Each structure stands twice: as C-alpha cells, then as structure tokens.
Amino acid sequence: MTKRASDVSVSPPRRRSKYTLAPLVLIAANVVLFALFFLWPAVIGLVYSFTNYTGVGAFQFIGLDNYQKLFGDSIFFDALTRTLLYTVLFVPLNFVLSLLIANVLVSKHAKGVSVARIFFFIPWLLSPIVVGVLWRWLFGENFGLVNYFIEKFGGSAVPWQSNADLSLIVVVVAASWAWTGFSMLLFIAAIKNVPTSYYEAAALDGAGPWRQFISITLPSIAPTSFIVILLNTIHGMKEYPLFASLNNGGPGTSNNLLVQYIYQTGFKSGQIGYASAASFVLMLILMGVAIIQLMVNRRVENR
C-alpha cells in the first residue's frame, strides 16, 4: 500500500489494469449496440457492395461490377459533383458568418449580447425539414417575401425554385443560416481562450482591431477553425433532409445529392448491392476528411 502511495506522488496516478470485470460490465451494453448496429452493417455493407443483392432472396457475387458501373453512371456523377459543389459553397460561407458573429458576440462594445445570441442559436435547433419549409416559404417564386421585396424595389421576380443553380444557392444560404449557431459556439469558446494580454500588448504597439484580428485571433483559433471546417465538410457531404423539404432535389433531379441517390437506388429501386457500392464511395470521402482531422488534431496536441 505504502509503496503504491509513493508511486502516486512521484508519477501521475496510474490507472490499474487489474480490474477487468467491472469495466466490461460497464461497456457491455454499448459493445452489443456497437456490434449490432455498426460492425455488422459495416461488414455486410462491404460484402453486399460486391453483389447484386436486392434486399430479398438470393444474390450473386459480381466482383467489382458495381464499382465499374458507378464510374460510368452519369446520374451518380451528377449527384457527386453537386454534393461537392454544395459543400464547397456551404463550408466557407458558414465559416465566415459564424466567425464574424462569434467576434461580435465577444466584443466588449456590443450591447445586448445575451439576447442577440439566442437569435443566432434558434436556427440551429430547428430540424432541417423545418428549415427547408421556412426558406421555401421565404423564397417562393410567386408568393415569397424575398421576391416581394425585389419586385417592390423595381426588380423582377427571381426564379429561386426553377433555376437549378439559384435553387442550390438558396439551400447553401439556408444551411449556413441554420448551422451558424453550432460553429459560432465553437468559435466563441476558442476566442475567449486567447489571453487578453496579447491584445493589450498589440494595442500598445498601435495595432488596430483588424490588425489584432489577423495577427492574434486568427492564428490563435487555428485548431478550432480546422475542426469547424472539417465538421461542416462532413455535414455537407451527408446533406439530404434540407434538400428534401426545400426543393426536393429540384428543379427536376438537378440537385439530387449523394445521400438521396443512395436512398433512391437502394430503397426505391431495390438495388441494395449497387447502393452499398455508392455508400462506400461516400465513406471513402468521409474517411479521407476524418483522417485529415485526426492528423491535424494530433499535430495540435503534440505542439
């Protein structure tokens, strides 16, 4: 006993490995869930991606046929490029907006911060379905508030729904609006952790607010910026409900995204094998993103 006590005082307290039963009991429920709802689907998903399984009955292994077919499938490629385009537009817009708002919220000059914060946060609470309905209502071509004002100030109604690019942009704006609350929270925490002495020193050297932001705030919150960018990228790659309720991938099928493509091939046309192959392409992209995130995290932690 005394020996261990002295150990403790010298080195950081070591967790003891002699306990086996108690930790296993504690994680048992999660292990079962993990095996049932993660490991098993992941394995059979990989297997099915090499078959022509339809969800019922027998199936055959067809090797890499599904993957080969994917590369020649223009609908899949359209969905993939549309998803990438959406992500490339959404991530920077969300980044700029949430960083701007986080900075205003921590500013000591702004009045009414605690009330204003709720305004930025409520959109994040709303479900993507409701966000979609809300922006569809705002951007209705014949009845929406936005076109009403455009016409009132002498413009002509903008085809927000029937032009494929405009309708993608409406979703990008809606998604950035809805996700600001989340990114902003991460930024606020990061900005508050920057030592105020840095700013005081910079102010003594005559640096203005913009200069302070570029030279102190931005570099100090770099790790958080990475996390925000990567989380939003992952989120953007999986977007579907917002499209479903805002324009249903329309006009036509021009804004069908990857998850919707997987949903339609897998469940509407019963091509489980083919949909699984498409899922694994999405998975590879997300894993690439996640690995970058892990590497960046490790570098930051080791610094």
Place this chain on the structure above:
Amino acid sequence: MTTTDMPRKVDTGPRRAVRKKRPSSAATGGLRRAIPATTLLWVLAALYGVPVLWFVLSSFKPAGDLFSLPLTLFPTNPTVSGYEAAWDSANFSQYFINTAIVCVIATILTVGVSCCTGYALAKYDNKWLKAFFVGILATTMLPGEVMLAPLFLVVRDLGFYNSLAGIILPAVLTATGCFMFRQFFLTVPDELIEAARIDGARELSIFLRIMVPISRPIMLTLAILSFQWRWNDYIWPLLMLNDPEKFTVQIGIQSIVGAQNINWSVLLGASVISMVPLIVIFLVFQRYVMNADINAGLKD
C-alpha cells in the same frame, strides 16, 4: 480548446467575462465604439431572427390572407385555424406522441449507456477497453447515412422494421456522448476512487453512488443534445416506418411538403408546433448547451 470546463458554474456570458478583465477600455472607448459594434450585432441578429419571425407570424394568418398583397408582417386577422387544421389533420397529434416517445426513451438510454462507457474508458485501463475505444472512434468516421442500406437490413432482420424500437436502438450508440463523459471523468481525481476502494466499496457501487451523481451536468447537456437529434431525425425514421400510425413529426411535415399542392396554412402550423418543444427546452436549459464544451466528436 480546453476540454475540462464543462461543469463550471461561473457566468460565462462572453461580454461579462471579457469586461471583468478590461474595465478601463470600456470606460474610455465609451459610446463612440459601442454604436458600430452594437449596430453590427443587431443587424446580424435581425438577419437571423427575421426569417423565423416572418414564418411564425405568417402561421397566424388565415389561409386566405397568406398570399394577399401587399404582404404585411403582422396578421391583420390573427387566427389559429392553421394550427387547428394541422393538429387535427393527418394524425399530427399521433406523430407528436410517437416522436415524444422516441425522444424520451432514446435520450434516457443514450445518457445511461454513454455514462457507463465514458467512465470505463476514463478510469480503467486494459486492452479490451483500448480496442473498444478505437471502435467508437471508427463510428465517428462512418455516419449512419453511409450505412443506410446495410443498417436497414440488419434492423429489419432483427425484427424491428416498422417499430419505434427500430428508431430508438441504433441511436443509443453515440460517440459524442461517450467522449463527453470520458472527458468529464478524466477530470475527476483518481484519489477519490482509491479512497472509496480503501473503504471497501465495490467497483460498480463506486460508479453508481459517487460517479453518477457528480456527472449530472454532463447528463443534462447530453440529454438536451440527444433530445434535439432524435426530435429532428428524418431519414432514418423515414426508412424504418411504413405505417402512418407510427410516423414522427418530421415525416408528417415532409409529407405535407411532398403533396401536389402544398397546403401552406397547415404546413406553417405544423412546422411551428414542431419547433416549440426544442425552443422551450433550450430556453430553460440554455447554459447547459452554451457552456458545453462541444468538441470534435459532436455529431449524432
């Protein structure tokens, strides 16, 4: 980003925290600097608030007034007929009950399971735990959307198709929850456990009697987040549920949107009703969300 400040009880309103440290500049800067910052803040707040305000106010207009020009911000003849229609039509009250059942049960299970797992990962050390930790990390890289088809087949083969259990059970395994509890328990000194062991307490009673009670703030934070995730879920319930009696609110709303001619009056009412529970929960428990250290693992 510190990962240990979750249970802090201090007021972390950002302005106040900064101000305490720098009282002099606030006094000298004065009004001249407050005006532009405050204006910018409230212009931005208006950009975020007006869409919701317009939406909610529109929901109180009678169906005939929704599209009448010129558009007016406030309803001239406020009515709740849209709400009544939404509530009565299409089993909306049933959807509400279904969603509430899913959220409450899934949240209780998520908090319980995550607490156990997070504690084990933080305070014990053996190779099984290390392997499981890697497994949990893997779940953050492979979101449910990627495994829609195989997960669907597994849940169907387990006999949960078209049941609320099929929505609840796969949702209980949440990496975020485990990581939140792990982070918290890492901050609890090991000496506390050692002392209890010396007093003869058994492992599981240490967990139940000491650790569970002190992790209450994390429980509440995760409960709010979990409730929000489940309330807003769309694609998984859509796949799982076939019987309209079992639909959740989000599917109900989406089915109104998908109709040939959208009944905006009903849709607005239904959407606003669906927003209310989360906004109430958020306003009551604001600080548990605002102070939560939401780290890289945060996703559903």
